[in-house]
Amino acid sequence: MAARTTIYDVARAAEVSPATVSRALSRPDAVHPETLARVLGAAERLGYRKAPGARAGGARHTDTIAMVVPDITNPYYFSAITGAERRAQAAGLTLVLVNSEENAAHERRNVERLLGRVDGFVLASSRLPDEEIVGFASRTKVVLLNRWVDGISCAMVEQDHGSRQIVHHLVSLGHEHLVYLGGPVNSWVRHQRWNALRGAAEAEGVRIDLLGPYRPSSVDGGAAADAAMRTGATGFVAHNDLLAIGVLQRLRARGVDVPGEVSVVGYDDMFVATICTPALTTLGGEYEEAARFGVELLLEERRDSQVVLPSSLTIRGSTGRAPLA
Numbered sequence: 001m002a003a004r005t006t007i008y009d010v011a012r013a014a015e016v017s018p019a020t021v022s023r024a025l026s027r028p029d030a031v032h033p034e035t036l037a038r039v040l041g042a043a044e045r046l047g048y049r050k051a052p053g054a055r056a057g058g059a060r061h062t063d064t065i066a067m068v069v070p071d072i073t074n075p076y077y078f079s080a081i082t083g084a085e086r087r088a089q090a091a092g093l094t095l096v097l098v099n100s101e102e103n104a105a106h107e108r109r110n111v112e113r114l115l116g117r118v119d120g121f122v123l124a125s126s127r128l129p130d131e132e133i134v135g136f137a138s139r140t141k142v143v144l145l146n147r148w149v150d151g152i153s154c155a156m157v158e159q160d161h162g163s164r165q166i167v168h169h170l171v172s173l174g175h176e177h178l179v180y181l182g183g184p185v186n187s188w189v190r191h192q193r194w195n196a197l198r199g200a201a202e203a204e205g206v207r208i209d210l211l212g213p214y215r216p217s218s219v220d221g222g223a224a225a226d227a228a229m230r231t232g233a234t235g236f237v238a239h240n241d242l243l244a245i246g247v248l249q250r251l252r253a254r255g256v257d258v259p260g261e262v263s264v265v266g267y268d269d270m271f272v273a274t275i276c277t278p279a280l281t282t283l284g285g286e287y288e289e290a291a292r293f294g295v296e297l298l299l300e301e302r303r304d305s306q307v308v309l310p311s312s313l314t315i316r317g318s319t320g321r322a323p324l325a
Contacts, residue, residue: 005046005047005048006048006112007021007022007048007112007135007139008108009046009048010039010042010043010046010048013042013045013046014035014038014039014041014042014043015038016035016038016039017131017135020035020039021039021043021135022135022136022138022139023138024036024039024040025039025043025139061119062117062118062119063092063093063094063119064093064094064095064096064117064118064119065088065093065094065095065096065118065119065120065121065122065295065298066095066096066097066098066111066114066118066120066121066122067080067081067084067095067096067097067098067121067122067124067291068098068099068100068107068110068111068121068122068123068124068126069081069097069098069099069100069124069125070099070100070101070102070107070124070125070127071099071101071102071216071217072097072099074216074217074240074242075241075242075270075271075272076240076241076242076268076270076287077124079287079288079291080124080145080287080288080290080291081097081291082288082291083287083288083289083290083291083292083294083295084122084291084292084294084295086292087291087292087295087296087299088295091295091299093119096114096118098110098114100127102127102184102215102216103127104127104128104129104186107123107126107127107128108128108132111123111136115136115139115140116140118140119140119141120140120141120142120143120298121136121140121141121142121143121298122143122144122145122291122294122295122298123142123143123144123145123147124144124145124146124147124291125145125146125147125187125188125189126144126147126188127184127186127187130149130150133149133152134149134151134152137151137152137303141298141301143155143294143295143297143298143302144156144294145290145291145294146188146189146290147188147189148188148306151303151304152303152304153297153298153302153303153304153305153306154294154297154305154306154307155290155291155293155294155297155306155307155308155309156290156306156307156308156309157284157285157286157287157290157308157309157310157311158285158308158309158310158311159189159192159193159196159283159311160192160196161196161310161311162196162283162285162311162312162313163192163193163196163197163200163283164196164197164199164200165283165311165313166197166200166237166265166283166313167197167200167201167204167206167208168200168204169265169281169313169315169319170235170237170263170265170319171204171206173235173263173319173320173321173322174321174322175206175233175234175235175263175322176206176207176234176322177206177207177208177209177231177232177233177234177235178197178201178206178207178208178209178233178234178235178236178237179208179209179210179211179228179231179233179235179236179237180193180194180197180198180208180209180210180211180212180237180239181211181212181214181224181227181228181236181237181238181239181243181247182194182210182211182212182213182214182239183212183213183214183215183216183239183240183243184213184215184216185213187216187239190213190239193239193267194210197237198210207233209231209233211224211227211228211231212224212239214239214243215243216239216240216242216243217242217243217246218242218243218245218246218249219246220243220246221238221242221243221244221245221246221247221248221249221250222246222247222249222250222253224238224243224246224247224250225246225247225250225251225254226250228247229251229254229256229262233262234261234262234263234322234323235262235263235265235319235322236262236263236264236265237264237265237266238264238265238266238267239267240266240267240268240270241266241267241268241269241270241272241273241280241282242270242272243266244264244265244266244267244273244280244282244318245266245272245273245276245280247264248264248276248277248278248280248318251264252277258278258318259278259317259318259319259320259321260320260323261323263281263318263319263320263322264280264281264318264319265280265281265282265283265318265319266280266281266282266283267282267283267284268282268283268284268287269282269283269284269285269314270282273314273316274316278316278317278318279316279317279318280316280317280318281313281314281315281316281317281318281319282313282314282316283311283312283313283314284311284312284314285309285310285311285312286309286310289309290307290309293307293309294307
């Protein structure tokens, strides 16, 4: 069976963005006449049809919403899924869970397939470009978790102040050279964390390097640890707890004392942070509550609202005084 023509096919043929195609199809009066004619012509040539069950003006409801997460096996999302599911149940809705496997193309295809079949989407840590998210939001209700796009409602745990806390904590222990082991390049939160860490390090007068990208998984921890050791840094900040745990495992295998020689910090404060050796210092927050707020924003059909919850640094055994400090 031939693949169904998508909005992205029309956008390529008309040489416009997916968001422009969405506007042309849903709000033709908001598009320049020449652009509108080009989009409609491309849609007709390609045989584009709206997704089955798509609603005009939101007339039909499915009592179902979809939550898309990058990696369903990542413990970080357990809390978010729980919060979203509980709020959906309280509203009498069914929550459909979609795993995009850290792949923007998979995320895009899954959202396209579900358009019109669900009443809206909660996109957690979406890997899609801003313009594609805006395009989907012009066709259905969309709320973001752990991501910000102008004009789209979102709920998140703040990262800026928390990242500065990490730097201040390590500097207070005498660390003068830090390294950030960054996550995927299409992760919005990676860039938020790096910018905050770099700014705090500059303010403190200490050096910080950026390495990566690494997958947010313990599997990449070995390569990340080896690369970090080559920099001479004594304070390692990993993109998330899973990567940090992989780093700890590699350092132990190499005979590197943590925290005697190197301190390690993670992000997200997953439950596994307390059972690794040593227990992990990490930045966490109310992720379940953020997801609950995300569903709330979706139910209230908010178009441009933000809920930002505080983060907190939990200090455990993986951080200590820098060597010779």
